[in-house]
Amino acid sequence: MTDDEAARARALDAAEELFYARGVQAVGMDAVRNASGLSLKRLYQLFPSKEALVLQFLRRRDERWRQALARHVDTRTSPDERLLAVFDWLHAWFREPGFRGCAFINSFGELGGVSADVAEQARHHKQAFRDYLADLVAASGLPSDLADQFLLLAEGAITTAAITGTAVPAVHARTAALALLRAQARNHRADPAVGPR
């Protein structure tokens, strides 16, 4: 039934907003009820438990986050520009109102020690992000070690931006990424496709 689909979407919209803003445990099912406009009965017939709702929230957020990133990266054509576009997208994300870091890092910190499923979701998300970076790095003809280094810059920028409440870490990450890219090009590649900024 497509009606269930719509209700599911509304429930997940409300859950995402609340869980991300306040943390999972600080949000009761009553708050999800109020924010979604769904009754508790309907909520529990769509999701068997709060934990199931949390896991679905994480799954959907993972997909949407990576799609949004890929969409932005796909506006660039040169391999090196595509790589750097990751950090531009992070910068835009950090500036969004209500930005409070990575939902997976936050959920892992809150529940990773107590829920194996949440920890698994966080691992999956970060693994997928790393794989995506590895593809971009490979398309630039760079060694895969750079993917791990870019991953660290991105992750560090996310948490630093969240805690300090500013978007500048994205700029620092981009600068560092560019320096690493150039250093690598100087050592092992013909010509960097990206000139000095």
Next chain:
Amino acid sequence: MTDDEAARARALDAAEELFYARGVQAVGMDAVRNASGLSLKRLYQLFPSKEALVLQFLRRRDERWRQALARHVDTRTSPDERLLAVFDWLHAWFREPGFRGCAFINSFGELGGVSADVAEQARHHKQAFRDYLADLVAASGLPSDLADQFLLLAEGAITTAAITGTAVPAVHARTAALALLRAQARNHRADPAVGPR
């Protein structure tokens, strides 16, 4: 009274182990009571509330964490080696049993949206860490931008190590830091004091 001091230490020891391993909200005061061997009455006469206990736990962990880092860095003499020693220390930290990332990032994710004091503690800790890196970078005669970049590498390594459960992010971070350091030296400095690895 020195008796209170000892009891405080035991309470904080228990709280730190439990909060760090399972998250703050998943640990009740009863668990702290059992783990510390203190009675609830004593606990509440030492700390007026759970929130006070949480904040003290964070304060003490901040101090100890930075002291441990500084102690390790102080085993090195050359400025560049001291800078890289940060990542060696991270590597050792990541390998400790029960490592579960940065207590401040975790607490920020769990409570930062709901407790201004916890958010403030996280900000303070990260600011102090950045200041420390800035000192090391300045001692190496490097521009302060590098401090921000090293901070991102370190933060990224911490969360990536926590979520993936391995210590290798420290190695990647160190490699990236070394590359950034050399690139900077090539541009603006006389001679890097650190040869090829």
Next chain:
DNA sequence: AGCGAAGGAGAACGACCGTTCTCAACTGGG
């Protein structure tokens, strides 16, 4: 029109949590 299934609003329930209280055991000073 009448009936049965479904849904909404919210009360109810059992569990748990932070905090306080009870009460008995223990302490040290007169």
Next chain:
DNA sequence: CCCAGTTGAGAACGGTCGTTCTCCTTCGCT
């Protein structure tokens, strides 16, 4: 030896949370 004060063990209290239940309305179908 006794008593006032402190402490420990854990029961008790008020509140909240996840989940279920009740009761009433609504709605589609014949």
